[in-house]
Amino acid sequence: MEYKETLLMPKTKFPMRGNLPNKEPVRRDQWFEDKVYEKGLEKNKDNPSYILHDGPPFANGDLHAGHALNNILKDFITRYKSMTGFYAPIIPGWDTHGLPIETALTKNKKVKRSEISVAEFRRLCAEYAWKQIERQKEQRIQLGMRGDWDHPYITLTKDYEAAQIRVFGEMAKKGFIYKGLRPVHWSPSSESALAEAEIEYHDKRSPSIYVSFEVTDGKDLLQAGDNIIIWTTTPWTLPANLGISLHPDLEYNVVEVDGERYVIAHDLLDAIANELDWEDPEIVQSFVGKKADRIVAKHPFYDRDSLVMLGNHVTIDAGTGCVHTAPGHGDDDFYVCKEYGIDPLSPVDDKGYLTSEAPGFSGLFYDEANKPITELLEEKGALLKLSFIKHSYPHDWRTKKPTITRATSQWFASIKAFRDEILAEIKEVEWLPAWGETRMYNMFRDREDWCISRQRSWGVPIPVFYAEDGTPIITDETIAHVEQLFAEHGSNIWFEKDAMDLLPEGFTHPNSPNGTFTKEEDIMDVWFDSGSSHEAVLCQREGQRRPADVYLEGSDQYRGWFNSSLTTSVAISGKAPYKNVISHGMVLDGKGKKMSKSLGNIMLPSKVIKQYGADILRLWVSSVDYQGDVRISDEILRQVSESYRKIRNTFRFMLGNIADFDPAVDRVALEDLEEVDRYMYYRLQGQIDAVRASYEKFEFSSVYHDIHDFCAVELSSFYLDFAKDILYIEAKDHHRRRSIQTVYYDTLVALVQLLTPILPHTMEEVWEYIPGDTEDYVQLTTIPEPTQVYTDDVQLEKWRLFMEVRDDVLKALEEARDEKMIGKSLESKVTLVPKTKEIADVLASIPYLHQMLIVSEAEVAEECAEAKDYKHVAVFVEKHDGEVCERCWVSANTVGENKKHPTLCVRCADVVEENYV
Ligand SMILES: [Zn+2]
Numbered sequence: 001m002e003y004k005e006t007l008l009m010p011k012t013k014f015p016m017r018g019n020l021p022n023k024e025p026v027r028r029d030q031w032f033e034d035k036v037y038e039k040g041l042e043k044n045k046d047n048p049s050y051i052l053h054d055g056p057p058f059a060n061g062d063l064h065a066g067h068a069l070n071n072i073l074k075d076f077i078t079r080y081k082s083m084t085g086f087y088a089p090i091i092p093g094w095d096t097h098g099l100p101i102e103t104a105l106t107k108n109k110k111v112k113r114s115e116i117s118v119a120e121f122r123r124l125c126a127e128y129a130w131k132q133i134e135r136q137k138e139q140r141i142q143l144g145m146r147g148d149w150d151h152p153y154i155t156l157t158k159d160y161e162a163a164q165i166r167v168f169g170e171m172a173k174k175g176f177i178y179k180g181l182r183p184v185h186w187s188p189s190s191e192s193a194l195a196e197a198e199i200e201y202h203d204k205r206s207p208s209i210y211v212s213f214e215v216t217d218g219k220d221l222l223q224a225g226d227n228i229i230i231w232t233t234t235p236w237t238l239p240a241n242l243g244i245s246l247h248p249d250l251e252y253n254v255v256e257v258d259g260e261r262y263v264i265a266h267d268l269l270d271a272i273a274n275e276l277d278w279e280d281p282e283i284v285q286s287f288v289g290k291k292a293d294r295i296v297a298k299h300p301f302y303d304r305d306s307l308v309m310l311g312n313h314v315t316i317d318a319g320t321g322c323v324h325t326a327p328g329h330g331d332d333d334f335y336v337c338k339e340y341g342i343d344p345l346s347p348v349d350d351k352g353y354l355t356s357e358a359p360g361f362s363g364l365f366y367d368e369a370n371k372p373i374t375e376l377l378e379e380k381g382a383l384l385k386l387s388f389i390k391h392s393y394p395h396d397w398r399t400k401k402p403t404i405t406r407a408t409s410q411w412f413a414s415i416k417a418f419r420d421e422i423l424a425e426i427k428e429v430e431w432l433p434a435w436g437e438t439r440m441y442n443m444f445r446d447r448e449d450w451c452i453s454r455q456r457s458w459g460v461p462i463p464v465f466y467a468e469d470g471t472p473i474i475t476d477e478t479i480a481h482v483e484q485l486f487a488e489h490g491s492n493i494w495f496e497k498d499a500m501d502l503l504p505e506g507f508t509h510p511n512s513p514n515g516t517f518t519k520e521e522d523i524m525d526v527w528f529d530s531g532s533s534h535e536a537v538l539c540q541r542e543g544q545r546r547p548a549d550v551y552l553e554g555s556d557q558y559r560g561w562f563n564s565s566l567t568t569s570v571a572i573s574g575k576a577p578y579k580n581v582i583s584h585g586m587v588l589d590g591k592g593k594k595m596s597k598s599l600g601n602i603m604l605p606s607k608v609i610k611q612y613g614a615d616i617l618r619l620w621v622s623s624v625d626y627q628g629d630v631r632i633s634d635e636i637l638r639q640v641s642e643s644y645r646k647i648r649n650t651f652r653f654m655l656g657n658i659a660d661f662d663p664a665v666d667r668v669a670l671e672d673l674e675e676v677d678r679y680m681y682y683r684l685q686g687q688i689d690a691v692r693a694s695y696e697k698f699e700f701s702s703v704y705h706d707i708h709d710f711c712a713v714e715l716s717s718f719y720l721d722f723a724k725d726i727l728y729i730e731a732k733d734h735h736r737r738r739s740i741q742t743v744y745y746d747t748l749v750a751l752v753q754l755l756t757p758i759l760p761h762t763m764e765e766v767w768e769y770i771p772g773d774t775e776d777y778v779q780l781t782t783i784p785e786p787t788q789v790y791t792d793d794v795q796l797e798k799w800r801l802f803m804e805v806r807d808d809v810l811k812a813l814e815e816a817r818d819e820k821m822i823g824k825s826l827e828s829k830v831t832l833v834p835k836t837k838e839i840a841d842v843l844a845s846i847p848y849l850h851q852m853l854i855v856s857e858a859e860v861a862e863e864c865a866e867a868k869d870y871k872h873v874a875v876f877v878e879k880h881d882g883e884v885c886e887r888c889w890v891s892a893n894t895v896g897e898n899k900k901h902p903t904l905c906v907r908c909a910d911v912v913e914e915n916y917v
Contacts, residue, residue: 003887006916007728010656014769020613024761037146050086053548056093059132063139065587068605072621075145079757080695083783089543090147096129096156097459098526119495125458144614153537155529162487163536169479170572176414184451188352189401204393206233210384217296228263231319236369239358240326240345243307246289247314254285265321300382311336328407346407411453425576432582433627452525459523461494466518467511531564534577555583584626590633615759622704622758650711654748661741663772674739679799685786691754729888753783808870816877829857831864833874856880856891
């Protein structure tokens, strides 16, 4: 007889290899066909909802690794929520307006902007955006992300644009929208105003000059002919100089050097003397800043005054304490001049060239005007020093070119008007990581009004009309009308029709006696688009709500989408649009470098998926600490694949061992489980509890590590190992065998459920092989709550201690193997000498002790001279003196007792006789 035939070896068709790149697309197609996502919604439709609001990626180009990280994290959350009973609909979004698409058309597609109308150009932009959306949609689906892909929200659709007009109208109605001449960040390279969010800082080389302004009216304080010294790194703003700011409370000196008298801040005297090579400056007069108020100086090269003003923005961090003030080119300058009734002067055009308001320099690009202006200062004897410095300077985040500050007529959303409400709401939101709160708070505390107009074509128009005298018109009636027009025709109608045709029929206005009107040509900042999604999506779509439960984006969105959404939502509703804000870091290469074309280190998600599979990419996402910057490389992905293989093999092993288990028939009730099985069932409950808690805290790397460790430590090296001696050897229906299978079954089901949010493709595959009558899709099941296993701690404490004793024995066996005393642990006999009564009691009550330790015999003795000391027990290891049973490989003294089966131990002989003969 072939005894091998009588062993119940694991049996499963579940493949060892994942073959993910080929299998995943087929599986996803099946999900779409079976409407699995919709069924998940249906299942929970009467339960509380969980709303994750998708921040819209910009519809241009392939998804990069950062998108993959973002989308996969979102999918973890919504899948988990859905599997814990929440109604969790996901409406994917796309952001479509803005300069990059205009540039893509004019630069890459060679569209001749001047040869077509604005409306026609915008139609081409829309067409381009739609193509990009289709492409990106495909790529997002490949990640395994669920959502209502047939009904995404897109910022260029009619309903969306209409909702955005409504947000603008509400803000205007509350008086939060105004037009003003204001210094704004201006990008000559984009020919547009920029929001703070569109600025990044890079080093730039600039001239650094010290200039003297001659006092003409010193009041009772200074003498005519005294020189006030200013310092600047932007000589090109000197034609716009209208004043000099001093701090009211700072101490200033008049110092005499070579017969000339100079005014500077006292604290900066040494630094200035050093810069200007003054040998021994003599302080001849001291005064506090406020005494110099309204003293008059002369512009260094124009025939006009430069007024001394007082401002708290003056510091002694650098310069001279006397600050060159050009209200058309600086925020602080603007505000201090406003107090003195001085209007801004900004002699620079859209492209950055000086205008005729800067006589002598008209037609020069601002940066090129620095040299002739400095030369003129020298000629006039006003230049005290010229050098060059490298400093951090604002740049356009898209063109990477320097920006300037320039006063232009722009539309603004007043932040001041509701800043306190915003700050209060920031404190109500849960921020993850926690520093997000401080970051957001400081950003709003220091924030100026939001410049929302852009001088571009591809965007939502600012829905304002002008009367004949230029009075802007925004009324409930005009807003409602434009909203309705956009809802019906889309915003392109604004560029296709004249103002008259965009106004309600019969519209009149006292400032337009002739009945003619014009319309605003500027469009809105794109952050206003995406920042209106709470109104367009959360308030408008069925099943959604404001506030959403969570917004989750990259940490650059504190200044972007988190920011603009909060602004518009508080403005119109008084409330933040979100309860939780989660941010993640950037994806860097394996060496921690930023990915870039020039470095050639870009890892496209679509390529990773083709090579490894989406589940490997997802497992990687779950393994990293996403709140900081994370790394990805082939080497990292290979390590992740290794973990994936381990998890897959563990599940495969369990599947193989429950192949003949029908839960409806063979299940052993909790109270009838063998002790060790009940203990392992208890451990599983702890695992369920811990993993659920990690999901609730959005700590996905804990989910990954917990499950990985549970598979590797508790299952593979203990429970799955010793149990082979029962599962393979005992008769099919043996109670101990069914008891183990019951726990294996529940463990497998629970682990598959717990891992489904992370590895949906693979877990559905495992699910198909689980015996018994199960749901069609594991993603449509509910993750179990942990159940109570013990009513008291007695068994628990016993098994906990046993596991510690087992550690001692494992060490002893390891050492014996190193000393070549034994080969496999199964060949050995161990003698254990408990060190305490407690341990003695534990060992006396462990059934099948030798099996638990995977040795052929385990004896508990009161003493053993050769035993070596460990933590709880002394252990003596020796080679077992019995014969190895041909069937179970255990060394036993009973081999040969049954004469019909001379090579078997008694246990095996009995099993064979009762079942196979
Ligand atoms: Zn045997």
